[in-house]
Amino acid sequence: MATAIPKSNLKTAxxxxxxxxxxxxxxxxxxxxxALVFCLIFLLLPLVNVFAQALAKGWAYYWASLTHPDxxxxxxxxxxxxxxxxxxxxxxxxxxxxxxxxFTFRGKSFLITLVDLPFSVSPVVAGLMFVILFGAQGFAGPxxxxxxxxxxxxxxxxxxxxxxxxxxxxxxxxxxxxQATGTEQEQAALTLGANGWQTFWHVTLPSVKWGLIYGVIxxxxxxxxxxxxxxxxxxxxxxxTDTMPLRVEKLNxxxxxxxxxxxxxxLALLALFTLAIKTxxxxxxxxxxxxxxxxxxxxxxxETQ
Amino acid sequence: xxxxxKNVTKAFGQVAAVRNVTFSVKEGELMALLGPSGGGxxxxxxxxxxxxxxxxxxVFIRGVRVNDVPVxxxxxxxxxxxxxxxxxxNVFKNIAFGLTIKKWQRKAIRDRIEEMLNLxxxxxxxxxxxxxxxxGQRQRVAIARALAPRPSVLLLDEPFGAVDAKIRQExxxxxxxxHHDLNMTTIxxxxxxxxxxxxxxxxxxxxxxxxxxxxxxxxxxxxxxNEFVARFIGVMNILxxxxxxxxxxxxxxxxxxxxxAEGQKLRIGFRPYAVQIxxxxxxxxxxAVLRHTFFLGVFLRVELELPSGLLIRARMSxxxxxxxxxxxxxxxxxxxxxxxxxxxxxxxxxxETEVSYGQAPILGENI
Numbered sequence: 001m002a003t004a005i006p007k008s009n010l011k012t013a014x015x016x017x018x019x020x021x022x023x024x025x026x027x028x029x030x031x032x033x034x035a036l037v038f039c040l041i042f043l044l045l046p047l048v049n050v051f052a053q054a055l056a057k058g059w060a061y062y063w064a065s066l067t068h069p070d071x072x073x074x075x076x077x078x079x080x081x082x083x084x085x086x087x088x089x090x091x092x093x094x095x096x097x098x099x100x101x102x103f104t105f106r107g108k109s110f111l112i113t114l115v116d117l118p119f120s121v122s123p124v125v126a127g128l129m130f131v132i133l134f135g136a137q138g139f140a141g142p143x144x145x146x147x148x149x150x151x152x153x154x155x156x157x158x159x160x161x162x163x164x165x166x167x168x169x170x171x172x173x174x175x176x177x178x179q180a181t182g183t184e185q186e187q188a189a190l191t192l193g194a195n196g197w198q199t200f201w202h203v204t205l206p207s208v209k210w211g212l213i214y215g216v217i218x219x220x221x222x223x224x225x226x227x228x229x230x231x232x233x234x235x236x237x238x239x240x241t242d243t244m245p246l247r248v249e250k251l252n253x254x255x256x257x258x259x260x261x262x263x264x265x266x267l268a269l270l271a272l273f274t275l276a277i278k279t280x281x282x283x284x285x286x287x288x289x290x291x292x293x294x295x296x297x298x299x300x301x302x303e304t305q
Numbered sequence: 306x307x308x309x310x311k312n313v314t315k316a317f318g319q320v321a322a323v324r325n326v327t328f329s330v331k332e333g334e335l336m337a338l339l340g341p342s343g344g345g346x347x348x349x350x351x352x353x354x355x356x357x358x359x360x361x362x363x364v365f366i367r368g369v370r371v372n373d374v375p376v377x378x379x380x381x382x383x384x385x386x387x388x389x390x391x392x393x394x395n396v397f398k399n400i401a402f403g404l405t406i407k408k409w410q411r412k413a414i415r416d417r418i419e420e421m422l423n424l425x426x427x428x429x430x431x432x433x434x435x436x437x438x439x440x441g442q443r444q445r446v447a448i449a450r451a452l453a454p455r456p457s458v459l460l461l462d463e464p465f466g467a468v469d470a471k472i473r474q475e476x477x478x479x480x481x482x483x484h485h486d487l488n489m490t491t492i493x494x495x496x497x498x499x500x501x502x503x504x505x506x507x508x509x510x511x512x513x514x515x516x517x518x519x520x521x522x523x524x525x526x527x528x529x530x531n532e533f534v535a536r537f538i539g540v541m542n543i544l545x546x547x548x549x550x551x552x553x554x555x556x557x558x559x560x561x562x563x564x565x566a567e568g569q570k571l572r573i574g575f576r577p578y579a580v581q582i583x584x585x586x587x588x589x590x591x592x593a594v595l596r597h598t599f600f601l602g603v604f605l606r607v608e609l610e611l612p613s614g615l616l617i618r619a620r621m622s623x624x625x626x627x628x629x630x631x632x633x634x635x636x637x638x639x640x641x642x643x644x645x646x647x648x649x650x651x652x653x654x655x656x657e658t659e660v661s662y663g664q665a666p667i668l669g670e671n672i
Contacts, residue, residue: 193406292395
């Protein structure tokens with residue numbers, strides 16, 4: 001009897017059947033369509049629109065809008081601010097994540113709450129906080145003006161506000177990765193003679209590479225795109241303390257939509273560029289694993305746990 | 306003396322993980338640190354490595370006190386329980402790590418890795434990443450990585466814990482061969498008594514942070530220092546006896562005891578192979594019903610139920626079992642050939658009979 005089952009029967013029985021946990025094709029199709037339509041309407045269309053509007057008056061006008069001295073200074077300021085705040089937050093994020101993931105100490109949960117604080121505080125409140133601290137009427141105001149230091153309505157204030165707002169991104173990405181990795185690899189490096197710095201550089205950093213890259217991308221995107229907090233501390237001095245988002249708003253208020261969208265398109269391009277870099281890095285890693293898999297004997301794969 | 310611990314104590318907060326432990330390991334020895342989990346054996350290994358600092362006492366490596374020597378300078382090879390291979394490095398770079406750190410010449414590194422790959426049967430795998438290796442291969446990479454910089458001591462934490470039973474057996478034999486070839490002082494931690502008996506030259510047994518016994522597999526098996534060791538190594542029947550009328554008694558079992566105070570309690574232990582069974586009910590003094598037979602391969606373990614309900618485990622060969630025509634539920638007679646008094650201060654019992662062991666027990670058989 002057992003030999004009577006034809007092979008083809010088994011095959012036809014197996015291919016259209018679903019696993020018991022799978023949804024029906026209709027539900028599956030519905031969910032996929034909903035997700036796709038949503039992405040199309042809320043993500044892709046606006047993105048395309050940004051570029052369409054930016055180029056509404058042609059390439060020459062687009063180029064002229066970007067190279068306008070005030071827009072150009074906004075672009076430079078934005079790059080400067082993110083070039084300062086992203087490295088600062090990488091250093092802080094690594095230190096905080098390391099402390100939280102690998103040590104036990106008093107006040108650890110307090111530190112975790114503190115890291116999350118910028119997420120829960122409104123950016124405008126964050127900006128005001130710095131105005132109250134460092135503004136002319138603020139606590140440190142008299143001392144600062146005595147020493148001829150200006151923080152509010154100047155670049156230092158914008159950097160401070162941006163650092164505050166982007167504070168959690170790197171740390172939040174790294175904490176779960178570091179917790180999952182544990183400390184055994186570092187200990188192994190120590191037993192092999194590595195000192196603390198070598199261990200960090202060769203073992204810790206590479207093992208959290210993806211979390212760090214992702215954190216930096218998010219941190220950078222937010223640093224360049226931050227509006228609320230920066231708006232409060234910047235003072236909107238055209239050509240001096242306008243960042244790209246502030247410049248976009250200003251142009252838009254002046255009913256110069258193509259110029260506003262031209263600057264906005266740069267921010268959008270930056271987002272696309274960072275996504276492309278991330279995808280490329282992931283692809284390269286996968287290819288390296290693939291190559292390694294192909295060399296050498298493939299025996300004893302069955303003993304893999 | 307390769308490694309020596311003197312009165313070492315390690316406390317984590319209020320909890321003493323290791324309490325006043327003293328023992329030494331000879332040059333070239335293959336030593337097992339054995340005990341149930343939480344016994345303190347891994348902490349002892351990590352103190353030798355320098356990954357933990359003793360709260361009290363001293364650790365010596367080759368006669369030098371190393372309490373204040375950091376782990377990097379102790380020249381030890383350490384293999385972690387889950388191997389702790391560098392995930393972002395391939396096999397070659399994993400093994401090369403210690404050599405690169407110690408600034409070996411490029412050529413020397415290449416030659417040494419070639420040598421390690423050959424020794425560990427890892428040829429052709431040098432470009433693979435840890436997640437592309439099988440459990441056994443990962444372990445060999447971990448040991449190769451630890452041995453590449455030529456350490457003076459090899460320390461392994463539960464080396465066979467993370468692989469399945471069949472490979473575990475192969476790896477055990479392989480570790481013995483490796484130790485034989487390299488003749489390097491090796492200490493490994495295990496909770497598996499069979500593994501310790503089979504692989505090690507000598508065994509240190511821990512429980513609750515205390516050192517219970519140090520000895521060769523033969524010594525700890527045949528002459529356990531106390532009840533804990535007796536229970537932990539192999540299978541042991543343990544009876545609690547009370548002295549009455551010149552005999553130490555436990556239900557219907559009695560053992561001659563001279564000069565013991567009436568009502569005094571003591572404990573004895575005997576191995577299953579020390580119980581002799583006969584289907585001839587007149588042959589031995591005690592009677593019991595054969596309640597259950599466990600198949601162990603060449604040997605069988607049988608559980609005897611005495612009329613009082615007391616259970617005793619015995620061991621016999623398949624042939625003997627068949628000759629006697631035994632089966633579950635059958636009534637048999639038995640005697641206990643040899644036993645040990647486990648509480649030393651109450652020694653004074655005489656062996657019931659002067660029968661010597663017929664054949665040596667086979668170690669690692671779980672008798």
